[in-house]
Amino acid sequence: MLQNNILNIKVIKKVAVVTLDTPGEKVNKLNEKLIDEFSEFLDKLESDPGMDGAVLMSGKEENFIAGADIEMFKERETAEELEELSRIGNNILFRVENFSKPIVAGIHGSCMGGGTELALACHYRIISDHSSTKIALPEVKLGLLPGMGGTQRLPRLIGIQKALTYMLTGKNMYSRQADKMGFADEVTHPHAIKKAGVKAVIRLKKKKKKKKDKRTFIEKVVEGNPIGRNIIFKKARERTLIETRGNYPAPMKIIESVEYGYKNGFMKGLKNESKLFGELAVTPESRALVQLFFGMNAAKKNPFEKEKKQVKNIGVLGAGLMGSGITEITIEQGHHVWLKDQSLPDAMTGELKIRRNLNQKVSKKIISEFERDRLMSQIHTTESYDRFQNIDLVVEAVFEDIDIKKNIVREIENYAKEYTIIASNTSSLPISKISSEAFWPEKIIGMHYFSPVPKMPLLEIVKTGETADWVIGTAFDLGLRQGKTVIVVNDGPGFYTTRILAPFMNETLFILEEGASIEQIDKVMKDFGFPVGPIALFDEVGIDVAAHVADVLSKKFESRGGKTSKKAKELLDAGYKGRKNKKGFYKYEKGSKKKKEVNEEIYKFFGGSKRKSFSADEIEDRLILMMLNEAVYCLQEDILERPVDGDLGAILGLGFPPFLGGPFRYIDNTGSEEIQKKMESYYEKYGKRFKPADLLVEMTRRNGKFYKD
Helix, strand or coil: CCCCCCEEEEEECCEEEEEECCCCCCCCCECHHHHHHHHHHHHHHHHCCCCCEEEEEECECCEEECCECCHHHHCCCCHHHHHHHHHHHHHHHHHHHCCCCCEEEEECCEEECHHHHHHHHCCEEEEECCCCCEEECHHHHHCCCCCCCHHHHHHHHHCHHHHHHHHHHCCCEEHHHHHHHCCCCEEECHHHHHHHHHHHHHHHHHCCCCCCCCCCHHHHHHHCCHHHHHHHHHHHHHHHHHHHCCCCCHHHHHHHHHHHHHHHCHHHHHHHHHHHHHHHHCCHHHHHHHHHHHHHHHCCCCCCCCCCCCCCEEEEECCCHHHHHHHHHHHCCCCEEEEECCCHHHHHHHHHHHHHHHHHHHHCCCCCHHHHHHHHCCEEEECCCCCHHHCCEEEECCCCCHHHHHHHHHHHHHHCCCCCEEEECCCCCCHHHHCCCCCCHHHEEEEEECCCCCCCCEEEEEECCCCCHHHHHHHHHHHHHCCCEEEEEECCCCCCHHHHHHHHHHHHHHHHHCCCCHHHHHHHHHHHCCCCCHHHHHHHHCHHHHHHHHHHHHHHHHCCCCCCCCHHHHHHHCCCCEHHHCECCECCCCCCCCCCCECHHHHHHHCCCCCCCCCHHHHHHHHHHHHHHHHHHHHHCCCCCCHHHHHHHHHHHHCCCHHHCCHHHHHHHHCHHHHHHHHHHHHHHHCHHHCCCHHHHHHHHCCCCCCCC
8 A cells, every 4th residue: 555745554454544644744734745645545545456445534633634725825826726726626525425435534633624625525424522623614714615515515414504604604513513413423532533433434335324314304394495495595695794794705605605506416516616716716805814824824833932931830810801711711721720819709700700601612512511620620719829839820910000010020929939920911001111120020021812812812922122032932832822823012002902902992082072973983894894893892892991091002192293082081980881880882781672772871971962974984094094004103113023913913803804914914905105195184184193104104105015925
């Protein structure tokens, strides 16, 4: 049999056990080299009468196949070239599906995109019962559709409605979900996959397995006739348009591809899928999302990998929303966490929040009750520093007050060991001020998480001129293991994300003062592509937090001739904090309608209840220009060291529309000259806060771009 760089074959009982193990890579990716080797293997398997079939497994830890190698996109520019790429993949998987000998997929760990499509083409799927095992078709997140038969095979396997849910969201399917829905034919322990796979090939060689339809009776009835399917596709389009606001072409094409296959047959469905794949791959939205993907992948490389220290035990100070969230994502990586608050009941309240979140995962069959209890056993609630002499890294998530945070640093240094890292989860306070009275300022760093911590993908690490490289490397490594995309920025008020959000929110308050309605402002910015409107964001983040940030950053902005709205402070003084105390721009009383209702009383702070309509273009321009210009200032002033960090931070931390690529990609694609012209136009109308940053003017002068690609 064949043995080469990627495919390693061992024969057991006339079954080829094929281990996929790409040399020098942490994960396996479907690329042309793998496809060529796999095709050659199929030729050998088909022609060898002494072989009964094959089991496909991975030699990587907790990874089956991470999906198609997106690097292949760089070599192809036209829709026709990218359509052909999809067609090559479809051809090889069609061969697998119709192969004369049984081929079994043995999946442990992440199985994404093309890996899932390969598994769908196999005759039998065995998956491990481990929590790391997750299956997905996440192509929609790249502005694409599954281009290797996914839109045709998954609906026929688990049902149209369930398949559309997974393809339109790109969300993960976990082991027990895969078993319940019929994706998995067998679930077993990771170490038993090989043995189970060999047995499955032997069984299938003797007798072909009949697929068990695990759809509900209603699903079978509705999906089993053209009228029912038409209703499904119609409703799917309606929901998709509401959710995407027409900004993303891929979801509609996914629906089209599935529908076409049911109307015209499987083979024509595959051909059409490749055509649609090529069309999507050259759209500006997909190009931006693919560039974002490359940026996120690059951010997984720790710039101080060699200097990092091992971290075992972690302390978290503050058991509120942020502290409990940080604790939750940390225990999931096997760390023990000492969760400290001012009193034991307060600390236990944070522990209870984590248990509730884990219970939800149990109910969704993502983890087992045993796994939940094991994770909970890693939390040690406390009201003292007694055990902190064994802590490697402490994250403080206490109230945003500089004096409180300074005191916390002194307390930790009195109890912890010399090499304990102290990280502050502040959103705006300069780390250099927090560390100004520390014994070891080189060990103090900012680790700015975003709320809700378990869901938000970004970690913004903030370093000062004194922060040691090993401290940065260790914090970076922890963030990666917590599942975050990590950016490193230099210290300053508001760092990067809070600093570019502040003028955006500030301008929102000015537009409100000028008479715009809450509904219009939020609608315009959601139509632009933000997940929530800026006013809804005030309520979610907290008006008290917004007032604090405005106070911290006002001197910075006013030194450039800008002005800061005082409305957040006025609202806070009047008792408005947003959702947290059910008193904000929107109503939160029990019994409120599902759709958010504006709290009309708040208009008394903004000139009264009489509102006027603004042009959508003006609202959009004024808010976005404020954010773009501040991002350029951050690069100009070395808060940012690279534009890509600015784009990742804005998209993953603040919800900047991913299909626009981030502030710097957006400026490059729009043209710095066009952005500057708009800035100058609003400068004449509204004053110095719209003065273009010098770096933006310089870009226009030399017709430059922030990215060279």
